[in-house]
Amino acid sequence: MNTLAPRLSVPHLLLQAPMAGSQDSALALAVCGAGGIGALPAAMLSPEALTQELQTLSTGTDRPWNVNFFCHTPPLPDPAREARWREALSPYYAEAGLDINAVPAGAGRVPFSHAVADLVEPFCPPIVSFHFGLPAPDLLARVKGWGSVVLSSATTVDEALWLEAQGVDAVISQGAEAGGHRGMFRTNDLTTQMGTFALLPQVVAAVNLPVIAAGGIADAAGVRAALALGASGVQVGTAYLCSDEATTSAIHRAALQSEATRHTALTTLFSGRPARGIVNRVMRELGPLNPAAPAFPTATAAIAPLRTYWEKRGSGDFSPLWSGQNASGCRSLPAGEITRQLLRGFSD
Template identity: 90%
Template sequence: MNSLAQRLNVDRLLLQAPMAGSQGSALALAVCQAGGIGALPAALLTPEALVQELTTLSQGTSRPWNVNFFCHTPPTPDTAREARWREVLAPFYAEAGLDIAAVPAGAGRVPFSHAVADLVEPFRPPIVSFHFGLPAPDLLARVKGWGSVLLSSATTVDEALWLEAQGVDAVIAQGSEAGGHRGMFLTNDLTTQVGTFALLPQIVATVQVPVIAAGGIADAAGVRAALALGAAGVQVGTAYLCSDEALTSPIHRAALQSETARHTALTTLFSGRPARGIVNRVMRELGPLSPAAPAFPTATAAIAPLRAHFEKQGSGDFSPLWSGQNASGCRSAPAAEITRDLLKGF
């Protein structure tokens, strides 16, 4: 048993990836009850919902669980860029019969803060993880004071070294195959992003803390491959998106289980930050990495009405269909069954 597993009092480190918008505590609990480590994504939760979900988790299992936060820096408002973004989207609004002038600006996702920490502190989560680096030192000190295991994602060796220097307990090596938002934070250069099985051994050889592999792992064979390259554990997301307990929409589920899931790309269109999803109409017509998209997370506000309109028509053409490059493990089944199958790789 490795040091991180010992600290968490588990024999195998199978982490379910936190997937904001596609799950809640039900999925996390199902994974925990089957022998994995479930996660609660907090990025989109209201304060009331966060407390409710943390209460459900803390009362529902004696096993370790993870609560995940974004720790981005909110951007400075850029009215010119916002106007350009709306100009780019205007033809789609006209097609849908929507008034783009009626769309309010909005932040979409709120970073970890002392106000959020005040809500979380009474629960003292077994694990707290971050995406996009780490919060400010005073916030980080609060989390460490709870006795929580501290995790964060690294997409390069440099990011892993930085995280280790800040005192994380383990690094999540997020390969470019992973679905959803890239955790990159020291650079915006997408040419630095490499695959899991190229990134993982480099990070393992460079840092002293345990390394958890994430990206493209969809079955027990993928788990075994990651462990063979030195991973202390694995984090799996896409394979859970069609589970019974996931909140994934019918449109998203259908895409994940179709041939279209074979073609994914990194895109900034839905949030302003690179994230991997299944290629759809808006990605094809605007290009997945549009320079017009406002900075994260402000791009969301103007594209959200298009998403809502077209989803009512049964179309995911303007929806963020998050998926990793390997959706082969994504099936309709109880999360416990998916977890047990993945655990066979340890």
């Protein structure tokens, strides 16, 4: 079922995955210019930055584009867990000569809200996508009232069915290979997480909606495989991380173009929620899923100074080196060229 492409007036559904911390509107516009659907990750943007980026996108292309938000519920303060987390990190603070007691607790990501919607509404984005479920019904109705196409990620069939019942326009079927944060929201059980080409046909069979495949798709052959299994389109992230328009750091780029990408893992160390990245020192030594890490997104605050310290010294040992399991398409090319290569999978 592919009712979404005609609705968006595009021949093919090639979506660039929103990648917070590694891109801005420049990447989204480059993808749009080459025939794909660019995306803007908004969860880490200040109100001023979000407004500016939306203005840039709305005036920079006449093609559909996507703005993405998180829908997590901010956790209640948990001083005991925060103390355990800081105790786990204290040897690394001592090694770096940093004062862990000087680091305030806090969060680096905010969920979609009416205040954010007030900023977004004047731009009426063609597509609004959500991660970690959906916003409250009144907020969702507000977005749909703008005429925006609504997408959200599902990592299980159960999540896909729930999203369909809430009225989304299409489901992004996110396989376990995908880089960055898992879109899990109906369960915290990682044993439920399936690979892209196991999950995709099950979601396609379960819902009466267009399904967009995500995770491990890095080239035209991957696009063809997803379409053969019933996908209406694909979403690609890792392949764009080394593009000319990405803001990916030099340390992260070097890791993505090295043999280190052969070993990725889901980790909660950098945010408190499972996300796939290249295994580095802190993941090896603390364990990628250390239970001391506070709930999402509060784990970020205490590990951030260590990231800053080591990155200044050329090391990504304490950095979230997000990557999917298939980084073979991650090359230093203009994003437009990467997009055109991927689009061949729809027509070859």
